[in-house]
Amino acid sequence: xxxxxxxxxxxxxxxxxxxxLQCNYTVSPFSNLRWYKQDTGRGPVSLTIMTFSENxxxxxxxxxxxxxxTKQSSLHITASQLSDSASYxxxxxxxxxxxxxxxxxxxxxxxxxx
Amino acid sequence: EADIYQTPRYLVIGxxxxxxxxxxxxxxxxxxxxxxxxxxxxxxxxxxxxxxxxTEKGDLSSESTVSRIRTEHFPLTLESARPxxxxxxxxxxxxxxxxxxxxxxxxxxxxx
Numbered sequence: 001x002x003x004x005x006x007x008x009x010x011x012x013x014x015x016x017x018x019x020x021l022q023c024n025y026t027v028s029p030f031s032n033l034r035w036y037k038q039d040t041g042r043g044p045v046s047l048t049i050m051t052f053s054e055n056x057x058x059x060x061x062x063x064x065x066x067x068x069x070t071k072q073s074s075l076h077i078t079a080s081q082l083s084d085s086a087s088y089x090x091x092x093x094x095x096x097x098x099x100x101x102x103x104x105x106x107x108x109x110x111x112x113x114x
Numbered sequence: 115e116a117d118i119y120q121t122p123r124y125l126v127i128g129x130x131x132x133x134x135x136x137x138x139x140x141x142x143x144x145x146x147x148x149x150x151x152x153x154x155x156x157x158x159x160x161x162x163x164x165x166x167x168x169t170e171k172g173d174l175s176s177e178s179t180v181s182r183i184r185t186e187h188f189p190l191t192l193e194s195a196r197p198x199x200x201x202x203x204x205x206x207x208x209x210x211x212x213x214x215x216x217x218x219x220x221x222x223x224x225x226x
Contacts, residue, residue: 044217
């Protein structure tokens with residue numbers, strides 16, 4: 001069964017600190033993995049996208065890694081800011097359909113305190 | 115910033131009412147999607163469309179219906195709302211291939 005699991009479910013850190021969010025997936029055949037940021041009451045916004053051959057991708061203070069062999073990804077946030085408080089969702093796409101089927105994790109709720 | 119819009123952003127209605135959630139995009143994307151999301155839970159696909167006059171049901175069974183008469187417009191309708199329909203509804207679109215899906219801001223529906 002194609003699944004995406006994220007950990008931790010929630011995380012609280014102080015402003016300026018770093019943190020790492022985890023994503024494990026069983027989606028096959030794998031096409032790509034995206035990290036989205038979803039602010040409360042808003043739609044998700046794409047942060048990074050990685051294909052099978054890419055093992056790291058950065059977007060400002062966000063750095064995503066991908067290990068396609070172990071089917072794990074991480075999102076590292078450097079020097080956190082209050083505006084980083086949001087839900088971070090790992091989304092994996094399969095290669096087996098024209099729909100480009102997406103599998104969503106439940107997200108990690110990050111809270112950054114001043 | 116994606117050009118995909120949803121209205122209303124918030125809606126509180128009574129049981130039995132008919133409602134339509136609007137979604138429009140100005141990017142010319144062929145594929146459009148409706149997702150349902152409960153707090154702390156993953157997004158579930160309820161409807162999708164490959165293009166004009168194409169609509170399909172997603173993974174999560176839903177009593178809602180959709181239509182795609184124009185490329186840019188993908189409204190979702192509930193004929194008779196019930197409290198179990200209370201949720202956040204997200205619309206998304208993408209162009210062909212495996213490009214990123216762009217999401218609208220969502221409609222938070224509460225049925226009393």
